[in-house]
Amino acid sequence: MTKTLTDKTVLVTGASRGIGKALVTEALRRGAQRVYAGTRRPMAQTDERVTPLTLDITDRAQIEAAAHVVDALDVLVNNAGVFVPGALSDRHALEEHLAVNLFGTYDVIDTFVPLLVRSKGAIVNNVSIGALAPVPMAPAYMISKAAAFNLTQSLRALLAGQGVSVHAVLTGPVDTDMMRGFDIPKTSPGSVAQAIFDGLAKGEEEIFPDPMSQTLADGWRKGVVKALERQNASFVDAA
Numbered sequence: 001m002t003k004t005l006t007d008k009t010v011l012v013t014g015a016s017r018g019i020g021k022a023l024v025t026e027a028l029r030r031g032a033q034r035v036y037a038g039t040r041r042p043m044a045q046t047d048e049r050v051t052p053l054t055l056d057i058t059d060r061a062q063i064e065a066a067a068h069v070v071d072a073l074d075v076l077v078n079n080a081g082v083f084v085p086g087a088l089s090d091r092h093a094l095e096e097h098l099a100v101n102l103f104g105t106y107d108v109i110d111t112f113v114p115l116l117v118r119s120k121g122a123i124v125n126n127v128s129i130g131a132l133a134p135v136p137m138a139p140a141y142m143i144s145k146a147a148a149f150n151l152t153q154s155l156r157a158l159l160a161g162q163g164v165s166v167h168a169v170l171t172g173p174v175d176t177d178m179m180r181g182f183d184i185p186k187t188s189p190g191s192v193a194q195a196i197f198d199g200l201a202k203g204e205e206e207i208f209p210d211p212m213s214q215t216l217a218d219g220w221r222k223g224v225v226k227a228l229e230r231q232n233a234s235f236v237d238a239a
Contacts, residue, residue: 003122003165003200006031009072013038013057013108014080019126019174022193023077024050030197036070038080055080057104063111073115075200077124078105081145088139101144106151113164120163124200125152129170129213132220156205157233167205169196170220172212187211 010027014020015037027035028049037045038055045052053066057080082100086093109123116123131149134142149168156166174187187210199207206226208217220226 003075003203004030005075005197007033008074009034009036009070009119010075010077011036011038011053011070011073011112012077012079013055015039016041016043019171019189019192020077020079022189023079023196026190026193026197027075034072036066036073038066057108058099060107063107067111070112070115072119073112074119074121075124076109076112076116076121077126077196078108079126080104081126083138083141085138086140090140094140094143097140097144098147101141102147102151105148109155113159116164117159117162121165122200123152123155123159123164123166124169124196124207125149125167126169126171126196127152129172129216131168131170132216153229157236160233161236165203165205167200167207169199169207169209170213170216172210174210 005027010032012020012023012027012035015024016039024035024037028047032049034049034051036051036053037043038053040054040056042054043052051069053069054062055066056062080100082097084093084096088094105125115121125148127149128145130138130142131145134146152166152168159166171192172187174189174192192209195209196207199209206217206220208214
């Protein structure tokens with residue numbers, strides 16, 4: 001199943017900067033008819049095709065308010081996330097990451113999935129290659145992203161019968177505020193946004209949008225873990 005953006009309606013969370021902002025720009029460049037830009041704080045937009053939404057994904061009331069504004073939706077991009085340094089012994093840090101990266105993403109999907117079922121649309125969750133193998137110096141973040149990836153895989157199996165495709169973006173280092181303190185090669189948000197929508201257009205279940213993550217792509221797609229996911233998904237069809 002492939003998804004192009006021409007004349008489509010797109011919602012991007014975490015759209016104020018970095019990858020989220022680049023995703024809004026790229027969706028417009030690809031001909032999206034309407035882009036809803038979800039941000040924690042109100043932001044002015046100069047393009048009439050962009051509708052700003054005040055959307056803290058940990059605030060259920062704001063999610064419900066956004067749902068009253070969005071009357072049709074083809075592609076939901078869950079990009080909002082949090083990265084806060086902390087040791088694994090810091091339970092508060094773990095809860096903070098899960099509140100945004102897992103439960104916030106879940107709540108947004110839960111609210112907007114009826115519109116996506118109606119349009120036979122797509123969900124795109126921006127996860128991280130850390131979901132596959134954690135970087136121990138940021139354990140809370142990695143755990144939350146692994147949980148978000150599992151959520152993505154579960155939704156993929158559960159929603160396939162309703163015509164909704166579900167995609168995981170497994171990003172490597174990107175030149176955003178989150179990665180500012182790391183002296184390593186990074187990919188620009190603009191090129192990552194392009195690769196995300198390229199992957200969506202190709203129907204890729206896992207999208208590897210940067211040079212570092214692309215080194216994992218072939219091994220993942222041909223690997224035993226991916227094969228096991230497909231095998232387990234067959235239980236949904238049999239139920």
